[in-house]
Amino acid sequence: MKLWRVIAGVLAAGFVVAGVTPAWACACGGYLPDAQSQARAYGENALVQHAGGTEQITLSMSVHGASKKAAWIMPVPAAAKVDLADDNYLFYRLDQLTKPKRVVKKTYWPFRDLGLGRGRGDSAGAPAPGTGVSVKEQMTLGPFAVTRLGGTSGTAVTDWLRTNGYVVPSTLAANLTPYLTEKWEIVAVKLAPRKDGESLSGATPPLRLTFASDRIVYPMRLSKGATTTQTxxxxxxxxxxxxxxxxxxxxxxxxxxxxxxxxxxMLPKPTDFLTAYTATYREPGKITDDFTFTQAANDDEYQRVTYVTKNEGFWSTVAVLVGLLLLLVGGALVLARVLARRAAAGVRK
Known part of the structure; x- marks a missing residue:
């Protein structure tokens, strides 16, 4: 499998790509394809691990179509270490781990397999001169160029992004302002293909951000600027x-x-208790806060259940048909005996 087809995990925070009308598509930021493509982000997964005052977010996103230029931004509450996760199948494995338990219900309805009946189942640096932005670190990670930024205002950060080749949605400065007011850091990531002409499609390699945090938080406020449903x-x-x-x-x-x-x-102790949530936001403009998670009152376990009806099929049909045949034969024999007795009684009279 080619690297670019494995690229769908990272850009979950917010892609910003050159030359397109902004159309936010990721939960914690925004994704924009280049002007020559029709690529859109359609799914996002995040693994949030927290223990001992340290949080780690691993992001993954799926892209439909292809884009030669892509970028994303993500706010985090403290200085972040950024690297690539080493498991490109992380979210597939998590999906399998948390999928519904399959419970089979047996039925012996004899004619189901003949088409006469149909059942149905029930159903995670120094400031740039005059800009009000501090560039804290720049690095290249696989196919991505990563910059960690601090800023005095949303306008200062968006001006820096625009100057450095990002196309900035009109809503971004206002949506960044609450994070910058709270002294959060901004991680900006651009696609940096090794070869000319390479494009982004499918799944991104998971990107991992590690930072100090006394609470479990997953940033979502930038999605307020989205124009399409967010899941x-x-x-x-x-x-x-x-x-x-x-x-x-x-x-x-x-x-x-x-x-x-x-x-x-995937989840070494002590982060071995897994809780998974999903949500769909059909009106992203109503988003006003981030996800914040706190310890539950108990460690009750939960797993969804999918009920599947399984018919015993052909042999149950055969058994019932044989039974019906025996009943008919038996009934015929009894009737014949009754008729024979009546006939004999009539002769004696």
């Missing part, structure tokens, strides 16, 4: 089960997908 799945790995105590939109309740202690090399 995000957040896997929270911590010492205990967590509740979503603050949500991006008070009118949208996240769906609990899974809660349980897991035994996997």
């Amino acid at each position: 995000v799945t957040v896997y929270v790995a911590a010492e205990h089960r967590v509740d979503a105590t603050k949500v991006p939109d008070a009118d949208v309740t996240p769906e609990l997908l899974f809660a349980g202690r897991v035994d996997t090399d």
Whole structure:
């Protein structure tokens, strides 16, 4: 599998690409394809691990179409270490780990397999001169050029982004301002292909950000500028089960997908209790907050259940048909005996 086809995990925070009308598509930031492409981000996954005052967010996003230029931004509450995760199948493995338990219900309805009946199942530096922006670190990670920024205002940061080749949505400065007021750091990432003409499609390699935090938070406020439906799945790995105590939109309740202690090399102790939530925001303009997770009152486990009806099929049909045949034959024999007795009685009279 080519690297560019594996590239769909990182840009979950917010891509900003040259030459297109802004159309935010990621939960914690925004994705924009280049002017010559029709690429759109359509899914986002995040693994949030927290223990001992340190949080680590690993991001993944799926892109439909292809883009030769892409970028994204993500705010974090403290100085972040940024690197690439070494497991390109991380979110597939998490999806398999948290999928519904399959429960089979048997049925012996004899004619189901003949088409006569149909059942149905139930159903995570120094300031740049005059800009008000401090460039704290610049690096290249795989196909990405990464810059860590601090800024005095949303306008200062968006001016810096625009000067450095980012196309900036008109809503970005206002949506960045609350984070900068709270002294958050901005991580800006651009696609930096090794070869001319290479493009982004499919899944991005997961990008990992590690920073100090006394709470479990997943940034979402930049998605306020989105113009399309946003769906995000957040896997929270911590010492205990967590509740979503603050949500991006008070009118949208996240769906609990899974809660349980897991035994996997992906989640070493003490972050081995996994809680997964998903939410869809059809009106992103109503987003006003980030996800904040806190320890739940207990570690009750939860797993969705999918009920599947399984018919015993052909042999149950044969058995019932044989039974019916025996009943008919038996009934015929009894009737014949009754008729024979009546006939004999009539003769004796």
